[in-house]
Amino acid sequence: MIENIIELENVSLTLPSDAGPVNILRGIDLAVARGEAAGLVGPSGSGKSTLLMVLAGLERPSGGRISAAGEDLTGLGEDALARFRRDHIGIVFQSFHLVPTMTALENVAIPLEFAGRADAFERAEAELSRVGLSHRLSHYPGQLSGGEQQRVALARAVAGNPEVLLADEPTGNLDQSTGSEIIELMFELHAQKGTTLVLITHDEALAARCDRVIRLKDGRISSIEAGVPA
Template identity: 70%
Template structure:
């Protein structure tokens, strides 16, 4: 599903170039659930952005769902995300002026689905929000907003789901419910899941745990990474 080959990402700053990703190599199989851990600043969220085609690397190759992302222009990347990728962020990222139903229908409307609202309604029912269809984000609790975000991510039946600290803004009990929902939907639909988390216990629920350090894979969960070097 995902093949990251020697990917580097360098950004310019007033203090000089900053190396965010430094020779990253990672493969994720179809249907696999991968937990991603590492200290703040290790490149976890940037890696997810690169997988989604939301950030272009400085060098290296990325293939996702059979697509070489380096060969796609911005319109091509948008279509790739529409057709293959679902994303759940820590901060929900719902449109405040749209109802829960309208928020979930967004990716389907972009895809031109004639049954967008019927499918969005079914998606909200699947996450237990049948009674919140016409509510706006400001009328929902944090946990309910995250359930709307999960429904939106799953509604187009993506082959890859990327989740970046999906329980980070929730209390422990609500976060636990969100985790069960996320894993349950992924398992039932056979979706490949890449989950970024600071919680080792949550990462251990995945098929394997990938550890990042200083913009590289320190351990890919299969064997010690071969791309970690001590630099002078």
């Protein structure tokens, strides 16, 4: 029996605007199995990033039900949602979102300290070594290349061993060569840790490396296809 780690039932999101209500998500039904890699593709404005924000509990849907990692997110308050993200979710954005006044080691360790992990700095160092940055622990984001900053962001996202890793165009600000390195690292960590991966990308070849390719259009799922995992 395949266990679903993410389930969405008729999820919708409508936001107000000067021109009237805007329907961002329009009745999304989706299940993602534990350990699966799912690629989300679709044109700009199709709702991909919003769907990821909803999955992370960073945006509340207007209707429907969401469960992830055994939690029903629908009725959770802000504090409970923050704890849910801390305990279950890792997120990698297109922009690195590193704290500029903290070293690479501190950027990865501080969230672990907030989670009460006594071994926060040891775990952070291990994850930075895993992504090839053992020689850059004491460097600040401004002293790192874009690719190195994204490696720090990736290490931070997976250091707490999240059950679900959400990645929103993680190579969007990187050159092709550096972006390819980050993607290989991401799939390697996904395979090693058994983490469920939900990846937003405009790259059809990259999406095809996932177990399934989920296509969005105008806030709806237009198709779901089998990928060709590497």
